[in-house]
Amino acid sequence: MGFKRADFPEDFIFGVATSSYQIEGHQFGGAGLTHWDSFAATPGNIKGAENGATACDHYHKWPEDLDLIQAMGADAYRFSTSWARVLPEGTGQPNPQGLDFYDRLVDGLLDRGIKPFATLYHWELPAPLADLGGWRNRDIAKWFADFASILMRRIGDRVHATATINEPWCVSWLSHFLGHHAPGLRDIRATARSMLHVLLAHGAAVQAMRAEGIDNIGLVANMEYAQPVSQNPADIAAAERYDAIYNLWFLDAALLQSYPKAALDGLEPHLPAGWADDFPMIAAPVDWIGLNYYTKKIIAAADGPFPALAEIDGPPPKTTMGWEIYPEGLAYFLRNIHSRYGDRPIYVTENGMSHDDQVIDGRVSDQVRIEYLEKHVAQLRQVMAEGVDVKGYFIWSLLDNYEWALGYDKRFGLVHMDFETLVRTPKVSYFALQKALKRQ
Numbered sequence: 001m002g003f004k005r006a007d008f009p010e011d012f013i014f015g016v017a018t019s020s021y022q023i024e025g026h027q028f029g030g031a032g033l034t035h036w037d038s039f040a041a042t043p044g045n046i047k048g049a050e051n052g053a054t055a056c057d058h059y060h061k062w063p064e065d066l067d068l069i070q071a072m073g074a075d076a077y078r079f080s081t082s083w084a085r086v087l088p089e090g091t092g093q094p095n096p097q098g099l100d101f102y103d104r105l106v107d108g109l110l111d112r113g114i115k116p117f118a119t120l121y122h123w124e125l126p127a128p129l130a131d132l133g134g135w136r137n138r139d140i141a142k143w144f145a146d147f148a149s150i151l152m153r154r155i156g157d158r159v160h161a162t163a164t165i166n167e168p169w170c171v172s173w174l175s176h177f178l179g180h181h182a183p184g185l186r187d188i189r190a191t192a193r194s195m196l197h198v199l200l201a202h203g204a205a206v207q208a209m210r211a212e213g214i215d216n217i218g219l220v221a222n223m224e225y226a227q228p229v230s231q232n233p234a235d236i237a238a239a240e241r242y243d244a245i246y247n248l249w250f251l252d253a254a255l256l257q258s259y260p261k262a263a264l265d266g267l268e269p270h271l272p273a274g275w276a277d278d279f280p281m282i283a284a285p286v287d288w289i290g291l292n293y294y295t296k297k298i299i300a301a302a303d304g305p306f307p308a309l310a311e312i313d314g315p316p317p318k319t320t321m322g323w324e325i326y327p328e329g330l331a332y333f334l335r336n337i338h339s340r341y342g343d344r345p346i347y348v349t350e351n352g353m354s355h356d357d358q359v360i361d362g363r364v365s366d367q368v369r370i371e372y373l374e375k376h377v378a379q380l381r382q383v384m385a386e387g388v389d390v391k392g393y394f395i396w397s398l399l400d401n402y403e404w405a406l407g408y409d410k411r412f413g414l415v416h417m418d419f420e421t422l423v424r425t426p427k428v429s430y431f432a433l434q435k436a437l438k439r440q
């Protein structure tokens with residue numbers, strides 16, 4: 001690995017990240033059905049019609065997984081909590097097994113000297129709430145805040161940090177405009193409403209958690225560098241729209257109480273009257289910002305209604321997701337968050353790559369992942385040297401897992417998963433990190 005722990009400040013946090021539906025095994029422990037279960041049960045939505053029923057069976061194998069994190073030398077583990085595991089109906093009566101599971105997990109982390117970073121929501125909405133309109137229903141702010149309170153009353157005294165919602169762009173745009181994720185809608189009004197409600201739910205949960213005495217709360221946004229395909233003004237404007245929708249909408253609202261004009265121009269007709277009155281709730285103060293970064297997109301102007309843009313295939317190198325590897329984008333966003341939103345702590349809450357990893361003679365040689373991580377960490381060190389307050393770096397992911405609509409083929413893990421036998425095999429990148437993170 002081209003870096004070592006000593007290159008970073010003493011309190012810098014290296015971690016690994018996962019999410020509940022992608023690893024836990026949703027069939028276990030009395031969890032309620034989610035909109036992902038019904039999305040996956042609908043032909044054509046998911047590669048191979050795969051779902052998260054078993055996934056990595058982390059629900060039972062969590063001690064082994066936490067041992068792997070500890071043996072790698074990571075400081076922190078970023079996991080998410082399944083709303084439907086805690087509240088099978090989405091509201092109402094908690095599932096004791098669900099609360100017990102997260103309780104054990106947090107204690108298991110602390111026993112191993114690993115800091116728990118919880119994320120409340122990473123995409124598996126309880127099905128009964130989806131029946132009520134899910135993210136299109138404004139009441140979701142209250143439902144989510146109640147879930148946050150119930151969960152935090154149980155584990156909040158021991159988590160190191162808590163994020164509300166992972167990647168609001170995916171919860172809203174990807175799922176209600178592009179239709180790639182549950183609930184699979186393609187509707188601009190549903191999109192605009194979900195883009196508002198995901199922010200409202202975030203703010204309401206922050207307030208609810210503060211009322212429970214929880215601190216160190218953040219919001220995690222994903223960002224993709226938007227490069228215009230040419231210097232033609234129409235292409236530049238299209239890239240600006242992409243950037244506004246994807247990279248600016250959520251953090252501008254939560255931190256500046258405004259929406260970027262290039263996005264608002266297209267979305268305002270579909271927002272409810274009085275949308276600006278929600279800013280005080282949306283902007284409930286957070287302690288840190290989380291950035292998930294993977295790639296860049298090349299954008300061209302296109303005919304048709306807002307957002308009137310098209311993605312153009314970029315050059316190699318790419319990951320098996322088809323995502324162009326562009327480490328400079330990480331530095332771009334870290335600098336931009338710092339200059340746009342002021343000097344507040346930033347965590348890189350996800351970064352990593354998918355690759356066709358195979359176990360050959362007991363070994364998984366993923367040199368390409370080592371190079372990916374080295375290049376991104378070099379960008380991180382550069383911006384830290386410039387004074388950007390980056391507090392930690394989390395690799396996506398600990399384990400190969402369920403990559404949503406793409407099923408189990410896209411392997412992001414530092415640890416290989418055999419999805420038949422559930423055998424875990426640390427990859428060469430895991431061992432390289434173990435060496436880099438060793439304390440002298």
Ligand code: IFM
Pocket residue numbers: 019022167292350396402403412
């Ligand atoms: O697997 C996902 C994760 O759920 C959210 N961030 C991006 C990852 C890779 O696509």
